[in-house]
Amino acid sequence: MIAHKNKVITVAIVDDDVNIRDGLWWLLNNVKGMQCIGAYASWPEAMTAFTAQAPDVLLLDVSLQNASGLDSIKPMRAKFPAMKIVMHSNYDNEEKIMLARTRGASGYVLKNASAPALHDAILSVYGGKEVWPVGYQQHEPSVSSETRSTSIFSLFQKAKSFFSPS
Numbered sequence: 001m002i003a004h005k006n007k008v009i010t011v012a013i014v015d016d017d018v019n020i021r022d023g024l025w026w027l028l029n030n031v032k033g034m035q036c037i038g039a040y041a042s043w044p045e046a047m048t049a050f051t052a053q054a055p056d057v058l059l060l061d062v063s064l065q066n067a068s069g070l071d072s073i074k075p076m077r078a079k080f081p082a083m084k085i086v087m088h089s090n091y092d093n094e095e096k097i098m099l100a101r102t103r104g105a106s107g108y109v110l111k112n113a114s115a116p117a118l119h120d121a122i123l124s125v126y127g128g129k130e131v132w133p134v135g136y137q138q139h140e141p142s143v144s145s146e147t148r149s150t151s152i153f154s155l156f157q158k159a160k161s162f163f164s165p166s
Contacts, residue, residue: 009126012055013039014046014072015088016065020111024059027115034122041065043072047079054080057122060105062089062096070096073103084125097136107131 021039028036040046060069086107087100106125121131
């Protein structure tokens with residue numbers, strides 16, 4: 001990976017699961033052009049640490065143990081307006097995705113995303129783009145959950161017929 005415009009992108013993590021924090025910290029510090037400058041169990045802990053240096057991009061867990069990551073978006077954006085926030089979640093949930101979007105997050109990536117997909121999401125939001133699950137991109141027409149489910153089912157049926165013996 002080439003650093004964006006020869007700058008190392010700083011990233012921080014807020015996740016209450018120590019295994020997720022440690023894994024992401026290791027991953028981000030082993031990608032050329034990125035540096036994880038902190039991994040925190042809560043957003044108040046992160047905000048205190050950011051007074052010294054705010055990251056370019058924050059990976060923020062949606063569901064934290066003592067507080068919702070969604071509730072932290074507005075205070076974080078108010079205090080650190082240049083920082084890009086990517087919600088990192090186990091939940092492919094329309095309500096959570098829309099709340100993240102309306103509160104000012106720059107993206108939403110599922111925790112089961114591949115390392116290259118997470119890398120690309122960080123680069124994209126750092127570069128000023130937004131990253132949302134399929135069906136939630138800004139340029140896409142409004143898509144209901146029912147339509148998304150029908151589309152996914154339709155794709156599954158096509159794939160199933162493709163792989164089924166004739």
